Amino acid sequence: xxxxxxxxxxxxxxxxxxxxxxxxxxxxxxxxxxxxxxxxxxxxxxxxxxxxxxxxxxxxxxxxxxxxxxxxxxxxxxxxxxxxxxxxxxxxxxxxxxxxxxxxxxxxxxxxxxx
Amino acid sequence: xxxxxxxxxxxxxxxxxxxxxxxxxxxxxxxxxxxxxxxxxxxxxxxxxxxxxxxxxxxxxxxxxxxxxxxxxxxxxxxxxxxxxxxxxxxxxxxxxxxxxxxxxxxxxxxx
Numbered sequence: 001x002x003x004x005x006x007x008x009x010x011x012x013x014x015x016x017x018x019x020x021x022x023x024x025x026x027x028x029x030x031x032x033x034x035x036x037x038x039x040x041x042x043x044x045x046x047x048x049x050x051x052x053x054x055x056x057x058x059x060x061x062x063x064x065x066x067x068x069x070x071x072x073x074x075x076x077x078x079x080x081x082x083x084x085x086x087x088x089x090x091x092x093x094x095x096x097x098x099x100x101x102x103x104x105x106x107x108x109x110x111x112x113x114x115x
Numbered sequence: 116x117x118x119x120x121x122x123x124x125x126x127x128x129x130x131x132x133x134x135x136x137x138x139x140x141x142x143x144x145x146x147x148x149x150x151x152x153x154x155x156x157x158x159x160x161x162x163x164x165x166x167x168x169x170x171x172x173x174x175x176x177x178x179x180x181x182x183x184x185x186x187x188x189x190x191x192x193x194x195x196x197x198x199x200x201x202x203x204x205x206x207x208x209x210x211x212x213x214x215x216x217x218x219x220x221x222x223x224x225x226x227x
Contacts, residue, residue, distance in 0.1 A: 001160070031212075031213050033213075033214070033215075035215075037155075042203060042217040042218060042219050042220050043158075043203070043205075043215075043217040044217070045214055045215065045216075048212070048214065058214075090155060092157060092158065094158075094215075096213070102145065102146050102163060102165075102207060102213065103148065103160055103163050104148065104160070104205075104207075104213065104215060105160055106150070106157050106158040106159075106160070107157055108156060108157035109155075109156060109157045111155065
């Protein structure tokens with residue numbers, strides 16, 4: 001498996017501001033993903049972070065709102081832009097889908113509260 | 116929505132009892148994975164079962180998969196208070212490049 005860290009672990013932000021979340025993996029991985037978990041809900045995939053190219057977004061998520069970078073095979077960032085209270089969620093990165101026989105492993109998550 | 120359904124939504128049992136959670140999904144899959152989440156923290160990977168497997172064991176966990184019914188179950192035997200958590204199934208649908216679709220989750224409470 002992989003050791004995945006996320007920064008920050010939690011934050012409280014004001015509406016209209018932006019927050020960048022970092023995801024660091026202890027080994028090179030092919031696939032990296034970003035998920036959102038709204039309060040009391042299950043997880044929803046935001047996008048696949050592609051190394052060296054633009055991220056692939058799922059329906060309902062757009063690059064202007066959730067820009068993603070992936071400069072190398074161990075690191076990715078997700079920015080939540082122009083935040084509103086509806087963006088209050090846990091944001092999780094995950095890795096896998098091939099590197100470990102299709103198992104996916106998740107980071108500890110970033111709990112975001114927007115006031 | 117392609118999201119899977121889990122039942123029950125909540126389950127309360129006493130320590131030592133077995134807990135069974137069910138997951139239904141909607142599409143053809145490559146595999147199905149079960150995760151545990153404690154108090155809104157990160158997800159802990161429990162077990163992966165491939166589409167050509169029918170049953171898998173890991174410690175006190177037993178997972179079954181019925182692709183004809185598009186359903187899976189997770190059995191936790193001899194439950195402990197530390198098993199208190201939310202449990203999610205997640206499917207890797209055929210042709211989706213490892214993107215996971217999560218079920219709605221089961222909240223398990225194990226009391227002493």
